[in-house]
Amino acid sequence: MPEYKAPLRDMRFLIDEVFDFTNSYATIGADDATPDMVNAILEEGAKFCEQVLAPLNRSGDEEGCHYEDTVVTTPKGFKEAFAQYAEGGWMGLASDPAYGGQGLPHSLGLVIGEMVGSANTSFGMYPGLTHGAMAAISAHGSEAQKQTYLTRMTEGRWTGTMCLTEPHCGTDLGIIKTRAVPQADGSYAVSGTKIFISAGEHDLSENIVHLVLAKLPDAPAGTKGISLFIVPKFLPAGDGIGERNGVSCGSIEHKMGIKASATCVMNFDEAKGFLIGEVNKGLNCMFTMMNHARLGTGMQGLCNGEASYQGAVKYANERLQMRSLTGVKAPDKPADPIIVHPDVRRMLLTMKAFNEGNRALAYFTAQLLDQLHSPDESKRQEAEGLLAFLTPICKAFMTETGVEVTNHGMQVFGGHGYIREWGMEQLVRDARIAPIYEGTNGIQALDLLGRKVLGSQGKLMLAFTKQVHRFCEANTGHADFASQIAELARLNKQLGEVTARIGMAAMKNPDEVGAAALDYLMYCGYFILGYLWLRMAMIAREKIEQGASERGFYEAKLATCDFYFKRLLPRTAAHLAAIEAGSESLMKLPAEHFSA
Structure with missing residues (x-):
């Protein structure tokens, strides 16, 4: 099983050198998030994840969750680990101090979430769903609801879920059948069945707070009545x-991966519910x-990918097979380590x-x-627009590439990668759900292209491409990165042009949006990573020129950026070709011809 070590040096590179979190924290009044405080949190988080969560990853997968007569028991060690997580204050790290939280920035909570998910993806589902439920209650709940639920959830005494999907509907929530009947005391009697409910039932907390989508008896049809x-x-x-409320677990699913995360069928039998927000x-x-x-699901692509990479690099340096094509590299050994072979290098560098x-x-x-918490309204609005554009890309691109990365990690191990004891195949299985749940990647792509980009007449996309344009203009002719800057500027211009063409084609045939959507999202993902890799590489070059002591770390950044631009960014051309092929080849085959 790969031995997870939190990549603290790379995390600090981004936090301190690329994005300057310290200055950003000062602009939002997060005065407690000093560099010393942040470093202490990172160190403690790394210890907890490496020493407590990572050792439970394989055993949790082997044992899975147990179900008996509506009761769900998590694998051995999970309950004790969750108690430590709660006692350590990790649940409330970025939560509102008014309800017991520490009030630290959300970005810091996400960094800790990366460590948790990399060490043990299944475990991370329990606090992850709780944080999501807390966000909804915080944004839309009444003060009484916040006092009742947020305080206990911040403490980790109570956990949370979201209950959307039903047996007959997944993405199409407009046809849900769960009903909520008003009661004399102001509550509602909620009845229905929800499926695929992560952390719907377990033994980690004393209470579970379900956020349930339902319709009132007189609700309008479709999504307007939810x-x-x-x-x-x-x-x-x-x-x-x-x-006890009228809520029970009917069964748990037997899944391909994330087996230590309880995925439940939840039955609501006139359960007492309380409206959050407005009716409908x-x-x-x-x-x-x-x-x-x-965003949390997108992170799972990174988390499983990081764990897989760590295992693959260690194995590639130890496994001896054949000799290098350019001559013996380990003369004292019967063969060279496989990291000398170009194809293994291809996989490791891609990862x-x-x-x-x-x-x-x-x-x-x-x-x-x-x-979003800036006192400057214009900055809040700018952030909101960029988040709307980036969120579906984060979810879909990071999970698609996460599956690719874990597949490469298993491949580096050869036949051993297919054997359970090495732990690499578990990472593939755990990663594979991420492109599916929380809105499939196809849905994310439609959301990006149809709602966010075309729906805003390109406004949300332009907010990002203008940022890239300014970056390219400021660095045109750069002594070390002129060719990469030119390529990024070309792709930036090309993105605007292809977006306009899709919009024009969609006015004649709406299927053009669906046909282009996933390739469009992946194009955006490769393009955005190109921009971020250039930012990282330029800082690495500056550090080397300044005589930084960790020269090897920065040289690795430069080499990896070079690989990205030469080997991975060109994939945009294939996605562009697929986009421009249009919908005809997808839609012309009659449905009856898709027979077995």
């Missing part, structure tokens, strides 16, 4: 819990939680380039989350 309800497993009573505005409330979850690029994308996006 409301959101807080439905706790146990009704609140004083400072603790009272009677539930989808708006739920999107607060969904956007939080989508490294995606992991470090995706980490930069995640931290770049996390910094925008911080800016």
Whole structure:
């Protein structure tokens, strides 16, 4: 099993040198987030994840969750680890101090979330869903609801879920059947069945707070008639819990991966629920939680990819097979380590380039989350627009490349990668769900191209491409990066042009949007990582010129950036060709001809 070590040096490179979190924190009044405080949190987080969570990763996968008569038990060690997580204050790291949180920036919470997910993806699902539920209650709940639920969830005594999907509908929430009937006391009787509910039932906390989408009896048809309800497993009573609510787990799913995360069928039988937000505005409330979850899901691509890379690099340096094509590299050994072979280097560099690029994308996006709390309204609006554009890209691009990275990691091990004991195949299985849940990547692509880009007449995309344009203009003719700057500027211009062409084609045939969407999103992802890799490389070059002591670290950044621009960024050309092929070849085959 790969032995996870938090990549603290790369994290600090982004936090301190690329994005200057310290200065950013000062602009939002996060005075407690000093460099010393941040370093201490990173060090302690790394210890907890390496020493407590990582050792439970394989055993949790082997054992899985247990279900018996509506009761779910997590694998051995998970309950104790969650207690340590809560006692350590990790649940409330970036939560509101008014409800017991530490009030530190959201970006810092995301960095800790990366460590948690890399050490043990299944474990990370439990606090991850809770943070999403807390975000929705914080944004849309009444003060009484915040006092009742947020305080206990911040402490880790209570956890949270989101209950959207039903047996007959996944993405199409407009046809949900769960009903909420108003009661004389102002509550609602919620009845229905929800499926695929992560952390829907478990033994880690004393109570579970479900956020449930349902319709009132007189609700309008479609998504306009959806409301959101807080439905706790146990009704609140004083400072603790009272009677059991009409909520039960019907079964848990037997899954390909993330086996230590309980994925539940949840039955609501006239359960007492409490409206959150306005009647028939539930989808708006739920999107607060969904956007939080989508960034977290995108991070899972990075998390599994990082764990896979660490295992693959160690193995590639130790495994002896054949001799180098350019001559013996380990004359004292019967064969050379496989890291000398070009094809193994191709896989390892692809993994490294995606992991470090995706980490930069995640931290770049996390910094925008911080800016939503800026006292400057114009900065808040700018951040909101950029987040709208970047969120579906983070979710889909990071998870697609995360699957590719874990596949490469398994391939580096050869036949051993296919054997459970080495732990590499688990990372592939755990990563594979991420492109599917929290809105499939196809849905993310439609959201990006249809709603965010074309729906805003290109405004949301332009907010980002203008930033890239300014960067390219400021660095045109750079002594070391002139060719990369020119290529980035070309792609930036090309993105605007292809967006306009899709928009014109869609006016005649709406299928053009669906046909182009995923390739468009992947094009955007490769382009954005190119921009971020250049930013990282330019800083690395400056540090080398200044005589930095860690020259090897910075030289690795330059080499990986060079690989990215020569080997991975050219994939944009294939995505562009697919976009420009249009919808005809996709739609002309009649449905009846798709027979077995």
